[in-house]
Amino acid sequence: MANWYNTETRDEWQDQINSLRSVSAGVECLQSFRADHTGPDRKTYDLKKEVTWIESRIEMRLGQLHSEELISDEDLLSKTIDGKCAKEVVGEWVKKAADIDCKIKMEGLCIAYRKACKPPMVPINYFAAGEKILISKLMRLRAIGALDQTVEELREMRGVTRLSVQ
Amino acid sequence: MASSNLAVKEALKANPVPSSVDPQEVHKWLQDFSWDFKAKGGKYPTKYNLDVNTREQFKLTAKEYARMESIKEERQYGTLLDGLDRLDAGNKVHPKWGEAMKVISNFLEVGEYAAIAGSALLWDAAQSPEQKNGYLAQVMDEVRHTNQTAYVNYYYGKHYYDPAGHTNMRQFRSVNPLYPGVRRAFGDGFLAGDAVESSINLQVVAEACFTNPLIVSLTEWAAANGDEITPTVYLSIETDELRHMANGYQTLVSVMTDPESFKYLQTDLDNAFWTQHKYLTPFVGFGLEYGSKYKVEPWVKSWNRWVYEDWAGIWLGRLQKFGIKSPKCLADAKKDAMWAHHDLALLAAALWPLTGIRMELPDEEAMNWFEANYPGWYDHYGKIYNEWKSLGFEDPKAGFCPLVWMMQNGHGIFIDHTSTLPFCPTLSKSASNPSFLEMNGKRFAFSEGHGERQWLQEPERYEFQNFFEQYEGWELSELVKAAGGVRSDGKTLLSQPHLRSTDMWTLEDLKRLNIVIPDPMKIMNWQPVH
Incomplete structure (x- = not known):
């Protein structure tokens, strides 16, 4: 019987994910998937609700490959997937936010941070702490004067196109 | 050892657990307990x-909480499993109401479940030990409420003459177009985003503003329709809500004195x-007025008294001196209170195969009541219901589907992206x-x-x-x-367009309608507006 939790789309992606054999291939796959299919700046919405399921499966596979390649528990908690110091990497992102006072720029930074650093790219203990700082700042920038902007101004800010049925 | 476990261990070392369950000693221990984690953030x-000096209003929480809740549980489950069983209460409910409870209690369970996480989110954000204690008590309450709301469906499933739907609504609701709305309001609203914004959603608006019209009205309408089960459970839930409203008030107090924080509040x-x-006003009004045989107070009057006058006027009025104003959208909400639940009821009837309940269109008596309390109702909605009836709305052999009728008559149904509720621009009377x-x-x-x-x-x-979008192309x-x-x-x-046990629709009847789900945002000729 057909159902929505075992679809052809998921099967196709699962086959592709199972064929990943190295961390570098997994990283490339995840980066490309996140660029194409996640966030408001994604290239396509074709995968619809399957996006989060597929992303989680790539993350799981990549996490597995990463743990098989790494020996030290310490490194799992302190280094990024490509072996850099997680604290420094996250620190760089937080530093980038320091001078931003525009909510659209800050929003772009938060989206980019999530795509680049969400585990297993960066260990969760560093990723979450960094995201908390960035999102808190975004929330502050967004809340100021939020009720004063007109819908027309907001549409222009987002670059949306109004539609009607002909 | 994880750092949080270590912090707990260190805190317990500094504040040893009481040697007895003497209420005074336990209370004093909790007051002294500092939750002093290294990183308070x-x-x-x-x-x-959040102010580190915020107090928690319920000083009695520690010494009385468990005893009080235990007595409430004994009373509630004792009544249900002994008294109401023997009175065959499950079968004394009017079927129309028994069907409505299939979705009402199930959907509210989502709110209680999300509130567990929302209260925990606040525990995490709060700086004051007392305030943390207040939120922690709410976490325990919400666990209790999740069990209670689910128990209503469980009890109905065992004792009501038509259990189908009470037994598996958690599964079927995934295709109910009205269900994502509750996830948006209660799920996302209660636990996603800023912790204080979650508190405002959960404690300040959903609990302080809407639990009176929701739970008090719900139990009143339930009792009028022969349902002793719902008041037994939901009034027990409501006795906890005051503590939650107080938590919401304390959340506001804890941020209002900080000028930097205050500017985000409005x-x-x-x-x-x-x-x-956006969710509660239409959903509750629809559940009460269209899910009942015997009517009580019109929803618009309850809404005006509890939401407009009591909450927006008196409750928020007390905060006016600090600079808090009533929401700008209140006027549109007031218009919705008159018509939004009627709009939703029409769409629910049009989408009946996906609701999971047996749903009857308003009869003549109900139509008279609607027209008397909502002048203009009949010309807008009543005529459509009568036309659907004459075309064979209830008859599985008639081959009539209101969804097709709407499309053929130019009444497109869309999904509002923010609230996630369906709407029909050409038939809407709400804001x-x-x-x-x-x-x-x-x-x-x-x-x-x-x-x-x-x-x-x-x-x-x-x-x-x-x-x-999700089910486009499905038959x-x-x-x-x-x-x-x-x-x-x-x-x-499971779903039926009438309450009888005869002439029930089957999968074959539905298949004969040959409806393939379209995506209106794709199939219509959309063009840019210049």
């Missing part, structure tokens, strides 16, 4: 600075009110100002400007695949079958 983002209050109202937008190659529908504004402010927050009977929408015989539908 918590895990989740917030734009607010935006969050406005957004939270619209988020909660409607539809807009259709395209951004980054995707099309979005909005039923009104407040929701559109929320999405434009935070587009990533409202990522959501609506019913039409309707296949979808209903796949979602578990059939009874134990494997063919008769």
Whole structure:
């Protein structure tokens, strides 16, 4: 019987994910998937609700490959997937936010941070702490004067196109 | 050892656990317990600075909580399992109401479940030990309420003459177009985003504003329709709500004295009110008035008294001296209180195969009541219901489907992207100002400007695949079958457009309608507005 939790789309992606054999291939796959299919700046919405399921499966596979390649528990908690110091990497992102006072720029930074650093790219203990700082700042920038902007101004800010049925 | 476990261990070392269960000693211990983690900041983002000196209003929590809740549980489950069993209460409920409870209690369970996480989020964000204790007590309450709301469906499933739907609504609701709305208001609203904004959604709006019209009205309507089960459980829930309202008040107090934090408050209050109202006002009004045989007070009157006068006027009025104002969207909400539940009822009837309940169209007596209390109701809605009846709405052999009728008559149904509720621009009498937008190659529908504004402010927050996008291309009977929408015989539908046990619709009847779910944002000829 057909159902929505075992679809052809998921099967196709699962086959592709199972064929990943190295961390570098997994990283490339995840980066490309996140660029194409996640966030408001994604290239396509074709995968619809399957996006989060597929992303989680790539993350799981990549996490597995990463743990098989790494020996030290310490490194799992302190280094990024490509072996850099997680604290420094996250620190760089937080530093980038320091001078931003525009909510659209800050929003772009938060989206980019999530795509680049969400585990297993960066260990969760560093990723979450960094995201908390960035999102808190975004929330502050967004809340100021939020009720004063007109819908027309907001549409222009987002670059949306109004539609009607002909 | 994880750092949080270590912190707990160190805190317990500094404040040894009481040697007895003497209430005074336990209370004193909790007052002294500092939750003094090394990093007080918590895990989740917030734009607010919460005052470290905030007090918790319920000093009795520690010494009385367990005893009080234990007595409430004994009374409630004792009444249900002994008294009400023997009185056959499950079968004394009017069937119309018994059907409504299939969705009402199940949907509210989502709110209670999300509130567990929402209260825990606040525990994480709070700086004051007493305030943390207050939120922690709420976490325990919400666990209790989740069990209670689920127990109503469980009890009905065992004792009501038509258990189908009470038994598996958690499964079937996944295809109910009305269900994502509760996830948006209660799920996202209670636990996603800023912790203080979650508190405003949960404690300040949903609990302080809406639990009176929701739970008090619900139990009143239930009792009028022969249901002793719902008041037994929901009034027990309501006795905990006062503590939660107080928590909401304390949340506001803890941030209002900080000028930096105060400037964010009004935006969050406005957004939270619209988020909660957008779902609760139509859903509760629909459940009470269309799910009942015997009517009580019209929803618009209850809403005006509890939401408009009591909450927006008196409760928020007390905060006016600090600079808090009533939400700007209140006037539109007031218009919705008159008509939004009628709009929703019409769409629920049009989409009946996906609701999971047996739903009867208003009879003559109900139509007279609607017209008397909502002048103009008959000309707008009543005539449509009568036309559907004459075309064979109830008859499985007639081949009539109101959904097709709507499409053929130019009444397109869309899903509002922010609230995630369905709406029909050409038949809506509520505060409607539809807009259709395209951004980054995707099309979005909005039923009104407040929701559109929320999405434009935070587009990533409202990522959501609506019913039409998700199930586009599915044949309707296949979808209903796949979602578990059939009874134990494997063919008769869970949902029915009448309350009888005869002439029940089957999968075959539905299949004959040959409805393939379209995505209106794709099939219509959308063009840019210049």
